[in-house]
Amino acid sequence: MTPEDGRTIPSESSARASSTKLKVIDCDVHHALRSYKDLLPYMATRWHSHAEKFARRRPAPFQASSPYPKTAPALSRTDSWPPNGGPPGSDLAFLQEQLLDAYNIEYGMLHLLMSGMDERNQDLGNAICSAINDWQYEHWTQKDKRLKAAIVVPGEDPAAAVKEIERWAGNPDFAQISMVTHAIEPLGRRRYWPIYEAAQAHNLPVGLHSSGTNGQAVTSAGWCSFYVEEQHNVALSQQQLAISLVCEGVFERFPALKAVIIEAGYVWVPSAAWRLDQHWARMKDEVPHLTKKPSEYFRTHLWYSSQPADEPERPEDLRTVLDWIGWDRLLFSTDYPHWDMDNPETVFKLRLSEQEQKMIYNENARAVYGFA
Amino acid sequence: MARHVVAAAAEIPPGSRKIVTIRGRQIGVFNVHGEFYALLNRCPHQGGELCKGTLIGLALSPEPGVFELTRQGEMLKCPWHGWEYDIRTGQSWCDPNDTKVRAYPVTVEPGETLVRGPFVAETFAVAVEKEYIVVDV
Amino acid sequence: MSQTAAAAAQYTALGGIDCDVHPAVPGMQTLLPYLDPYWQEQVTVRGIDGLDLSSFPIEMDAHGRPDWRQPGTKPGASLARLQADALDGFGSQLAICNPLYGVLAIYNEHFAAAVARAMNDWLAAEWLDREPRLRASITVAAQNPELAVDEINRRAADPRFVQVLLLAQGEMPVGNRRLWPIYAAAERHGLSIGVHAGSTYRHAITSNGWPSYHLEDYAAHAQAFQSNLLSLVHEGVFNKYPALTFVMIESGFTWLPTFMWRANKTWRGVRAEVPWVDRAPSDVIRDHVRFTLQPTDAPPTGADMERLLNMIGSDDMLLFSTDYPHWQFDGHNVWPEGFSPALKRRILIDNPRNAYPRLKEARP
Numbered sequence: 125m126t127p128e129d130g131r132t133i134p135s136e137s138s139a140r141a142s143s144t145k146l147k148v149i150d151c152d153v154h155h156a157l158r159s160y161k162d163l164l165p166y167m168a169t170r171w172h173s174h175a176e177k178f179a180r181r182r183p184a185p186f187q188a189s190s191p192y193p194k195t196a197p198a199l200s201r202t203d204s205w206p207p208n209g210g211p212p213g214s215d216l217a218f219l220q221e222q223l224l225d226a227y228n229i230e231y232g233m234l235h236l237l238m239s240g241m242d243e244r245n246q247d248l249g250n251a252i253c254s255a256i257n258d259w260q261y262e263h264w265t266q267k268d269k270r271l272k273a274a275i276v277v278p279g280e281d282p283a284a285a286v287k288e289i290e291r292w293a294g295n296p297d298f299a300q301i302s303m304v305t306h307a308i309e310p311l312g313r314r315r316y317w318p319i320y321e322a323a324q325a326h327n328l329p330v331g332l333h334s335s336g337t338n339g340q341a342v343t344s345a346g347w348c349s350f351y352v353e354e355q356h357n358v359a360l361s362q363q364q365l366a367i368s369l370v371c372e373g374v375f376e377r378f379p380a381l382k383a384v385i386i387e388a389g390y391v392w393v394p395s396a397a398w399r400l401d402q403h404w405a406r407m408k409d410e411v412p413h414l415t416k417k418p419s420e421y422f423r424t425h426l427w428y429s430s431q432p433a434d435e436p437e438r439p440e441d442l443r444t445v446l447d448w449i450g451w452d453r454l455l456f457s458t459d460y461p462h463w464d465m466d467n468p469e470t471v472f473k474l475r476l477s478e479q480e481q482k483m484i485y486n487e488n489a490r491a492v493y494g495f496a
Numbered sequence: 497m498a499r500h501v502v503a504a505a506a507e508i509p510p511g512s513r514k515i516v517t518i519r520g521r522q523i524g525v526f527n528v529h530g531e532f533y534a535l536l537n538r539c540p541h542q543g544g545e546l547c548k549g550t551l552i553g554l555a556l557s558p559e560p561g562v563f564e565l566t567r568q569g570e571m572l573k574c575p576w577h578g579w580e581y582d583i584r585t586g587q588s589w590c591d592p593n594d595t596k597v598r599a600y601p602v603t604v605e606p607g608e609t610l611v612r613g614p615f616v617a618e619t620f621a622v623a624v625e626k627e628y629i630v631v632d633v
Numbered sequence: 634m635s636q637t638a639a640a641a642a643q644y645t646a647l648g649g650i651d652c653d654v655h656p657a658v659p660g661m662q663t664l665l666p667y668l669d670p671y672w673q674e675q676v677t678v679r680g681i682d683g684l685d686l687s688s689f690p691i692e693m694d695a696h697g698r699p700d701w702r703q704p705g706t707k708p709g710a711s712l713a714r715l716q717a718d719a720l721d722g723f724g725s726q727l728a729i730c731n732p733l734y735g736v737l738a739i740y741n742e743h744f745a746a747a748v749a750r751a752m753n754d755w756l757a758a759e760w761l762d763r764e765p766r767l768r769a770s771i772t773v774a775a776q777n778p779e780l781a782v783d784e785i786n787r788r789a790a791d792p793r794f795v796q797v798l799l800l801a802q803g804e805m806p807v808g809n810r811r812l813w814p815i816y817a818a819a820e821r822h823g824l825s826i827g828v829h830a831g832s833t834y835r836h837a838i839t840s841n842g843w844p845s846y847h848l849e850d851y852a853a854h855a856q857a858f859q860s861n862l863l864s865l866v867h868e869g870v871f872n873k874y875p876a877l878t879f880v881m882i883e884s885g886f887t888w889l890p891t892f893m894w895r896a897n898k899t900w901r902g903v904r905a906e907v908p909w910v911d912r913a914p915s916d917v918i919r920d921h922v923r924f925t926l927q928p929t930d931a932p933p934t935g936a937d938m939e940r941l942l943n944m945i946g947s948d949d950m951l952l953f954s955t956d957y958p959h960w961q962f963d964g965h966n967v968w969p970e971g972f973s974p975a976l977k978r979r980i981l982i983d984n985p986r987n988a989y990p991r992l993k994e995a996r997p
Contacts, residue, residue, distance in 0.1 A: 195902060307841065307842070309842045309843065310845075310849075340840050340841065343806060343840060344802060344837070344853055345803070345860040345861050346802070346804055346836055347806075349864075349868060350868075351903060352867050352907055356896060357860055359895065363856055364849075364853055367849055368839070368849060371845075371848055371849045389895060391895070394891075395887040398887055398930050398931060398932050398933075399888070402928060402929070402931065403852060403928070406694060406960055407693070410848055434894040434895055434898060436890075441944055
C-alpha cells in the first residue's frame with residue numbers, strides 16, 4: 125500500500141477565498157518592523173550609531189520584553205510567522221495572504237505597536253515617529269492601497285507632534301492620528317490639545333490603540349502579578365482613557381473631533397457611561413465645561429473597535445449591549461496577527477441582520493474615516 | 497466512512513504530526529507517545545488551524561504557587577486563542593460557559609481538577625496497518 | 634419617581650441590613666484618648682491632623698448629602714443623625730460601620746497601626762456601645778500585614794466587628810500574597826473582607842496618570858475594583874481561603890457582567906499561567922464576592938436594569954446599602970427601577986446574612 129489522497133498542507137499556503145461577499149474594513153491591523161534597522165534610512169545619521177550605543181529608553185525595566193511576558197511569542201498567532209522570515213506582521217505578502225485576501229478586507233487600518241512617543245530621549249522619540257511614518261508610507265500604504273496608516277506622533281512634545289501631522293495631513297494614505305495611550309498624563313489633559321486641534325483642523329480621527337509605557341502601575345490598584353491580569357487591565361486603562369477624553373472636555377473644545385478606542389472591546393461602554401452620568405449629576409459644578417451628560421459624548425464622539433470580542437454565554441446579550449451602545453459605534457477589527465485576534469467570519473455568535481453586518485463590518489468605519 | 501492511508505508509520509515519529517487532506521478536509525495526525533490520534537484542523541472556537549498549534553503538557557496545581565506539568569506532549573494549544581485541547585479526545589479543557597440561564601452537564605475526572613467543557617474538536621479513528629497509518633473519515 | 638418616607642418604611646419594615654455607613658472621625662483630637670501616651674505626645678507636639686482621605690473630600694456634596702449634614706460638623710460625625718437618617722430612616726435592623734480615615738494611607742506603619750487601633754476602640758466605645766443596631770469593620774494598617782493581623786486578633790473577640798476593611802487602591806492589588814496573613818486571620822475568625830472605594834495614593838488614580846477632576850477619580854474606582862477582582866481570582870485567594878467572602882463596597886455593580894465575560898475569555902487562553910484557577914473567573918466571583926448596592930450606576934430604565942441583573946446570573950450578589958452620608962440618591966429613593974420585591978428582600982436581608990458569618994444571628 126502506498127499513501128493515497130493524503131498530502132501534507134505546507135504551512136505557508138493557507139490562502140483561500142473568503143466565504144463572505146461582504147467587504148470588511150478591519151480597524152486594527154498590526155504591521156511590524158523586521159527590526160529597528162528598518163527605520164534608520166529615514167533617520168538622521170546621528171541616530172544610526174546612537175541606536176547601537178544607547179538603545180531605546182522607556183520607563184520599563186527590560187530592553188526587549190514586557191515585564192508581563194505574553195502567552196505567545198511576539199504576542200501573535202503561532203501560525204502567523206512569515207515563511208520568508210521576520211516577525212509576525214512584518215511581511216506584506218504574507219499579511220496580504222493571511223488577512224487581506226483571506227477575509228475580503230477592503231481597508232486595513234494599520235497600528236504599529238512601536239512609537240517614539242514614550243521614548244525618554246525626546247529628540248530620538250521625535251525622529252522615531254517621523255521615521256515610522258516614512259517607513260509606513262514607502263513600504264506599506266504605497267504598496268497596497270487597501271492599507272491605511274495612522275500618523276504616529278510624539279504626543280509628549282505637542283509642537284513636534286503637530287509638525288508631524290502637518291507633514292502628512294491631506295495624504296490619503298494616512299487616515300488617522302495615533303498616540304500611545306499609556307502616556308505621561310491621561311490623554312484628555314490639556315497638554316495634548318494641540319494634537320486634537322490639528323486633528324480636527326485636518327478632519328482626521330485620533331485612533332487610540334492601547335500601547336506605550338509611562339511608569340505607572342499597570343492597574344490603578346497597583347502592580348498585578350500575572351499576564352492574565354495585565355491583558356485585561358489594558359482594556360481597563362482604555363476605559364479610563366475614554367473617561368478622560370469625555371470629562372476633560374476634549375469634545376467640547378473640539379466638537380468635530382472623532383476618537384476611536386482600539387483593542388479595548390466595547391461591552392464596557394454602557395456601564396461606564398451610566399456611572400459617569402450618575403455621579404456627574406452631583407458633581408457637575410466641578411466640570412461646567414461639559415454642556416451635556418457624559419453618556420452623550422460616548423454616543424457622538426467615540427467609536428470602539430470590536431476586538432477582543434466578548435463571548436457571553438447567551439450570545440443575544442450582545443444584542444442588548446449593542447442596543448445600549450448604539451449600533452453605529454462599533455468598528456469591526458481583527459487585531460491580526462495577535463493571538464487573541466477575531467475571525468470576521470466566526471466571531472459574532474449572535475444572529476446579525478444584513479444591515480447590522482454592513483454597519484459593523486464596513487459602513488461605520490467608512491463614516492468615521494471618510495472613505496468614499 | 498471510508499478508510500484512508502495517510503502516511504507510513506515511520507513518517508510520524510513520537511511527538512510529531514502530519515496535516516493531510518482527506519475528502520476535502522484538513523486533518524492533523526499526531527503520534528502521542530507511540531499512539532496515533534487524528535483531529536480536524538479547525539478549532540471549534542473561531543476556526544483557527546488547531547493542528548498547527550503547539551504541543552504542550554497539561555499544567556495543573558493543587559494550590560497557588562505550586563506548578564505541576566503533567567501529560568507532556570499530549571495537549572495541543574490552538575495557535576489562535578491558545579485554548580488547550582486533549583489530543584486523544586479532542587476535548588477542550590476550559591469551561592467557557594456558566595450562568596444560571598443554562599444548565600451544563602459537568603464532569604470532573606478523578607485526580608484532575610479541570611472541568612470538561614462543551615467544545616470538542618472533531619476526531620477520527622486511526623489504526624496502524626502493517627507500517628501505514630490509516631484514518632477513517 | 635419619588636417615594637414618601639412612609640412608602641420607604643413599608644418595604645424596609647422587614648428590617649434590612651445596611652452594609653455601608655460611614656461614621657466620621659472628626660479629627661485626631663477625637664482619637665487622642667484612645668492612643669497610648671507616646672502617640673498622644675507625638676500627635677500633640679507634632680501637630681498631626683488633617684488625615685481625611687483625598688478620595689472623599691468632605692466639602693463635596695457628593696460625600697455628604699446636604700440634608701444629612703449638620704452645620705459645623707463633618708457629615709457622619711453625629712451618632713444621633715446616623716440613627717435618625719440611616720437606621721430609622723430606612724428601617725434597618727443593622728448597619729455596618731466603615732469609617733474612612735487616613736490610617737490606610739500613612740507611611741509610618743507603626744503610627745498607622747496605632748491609629749487603626751485607636752479608631753477601633755473609638756468606634757466600639759462611642760458608636761457600637763451606644764447603638765445596638767451597629768456593627769463594624771475592623772480598621773487595619775494593611776501596610777504591615779503582621780501588625781494588621783495583631784489588630785484583627787485583638788478585635789476578633791468582639792462579635793460586633795464583622796469585617797476587615799481595606800481600600801481598593803492600596804499598594805498592591807488585594808489578591809497579592811503579601812496580604813494573605815490578613816485573610817488567614819479573617820477566615821480563622823469568621824470575618825469577611827471589605828474592600829472599600831478609595832485610594833492610598835501609592836499609585837496614580839488611573840494607570841494613565843492623574844486625572845484633573847474628582848468626577849474622573851470617582852468613576853475610576855470602578856476600574857480599580859475590576860483590577861482587584863482579577864487579582865483575587867488569579868492569585869488564588871479563594872483556593873487558599875475557601876471560606877472567605879470579599880465584599881466590594883461602594884464599587885458599583887453594573888459593570889460586573891460584561892467584566893466577567895472578558896475575564897472568562899482571557900483566562901481560557903492564558904490558563905496555564907495560573908493553573909490553580911480551575912474554573913471560570915465568573916464562577917469564582919459568584920461564589921466568593923459580593924457588592925453593596927450603592928452607588929447603583931443605574932441604566933436609564935427599569936427594563937434595562939432587569940436585563941442587567943439577569944446578565945449577572947445570580948441573585949445572591951448584591952448587599953443592601955445606603956452609603957450614608959454619601960449622596961447616592963435623593964430622599965428615600967435607595968432603589969432604582971427594575972428590582973422585584975422578592976429580589977429586594979434578598980438584597981436587604983438574605984444576602985447580607987450570608988455574606989457575613991457573624992451576622993447569622995440577624996433576623997431573617
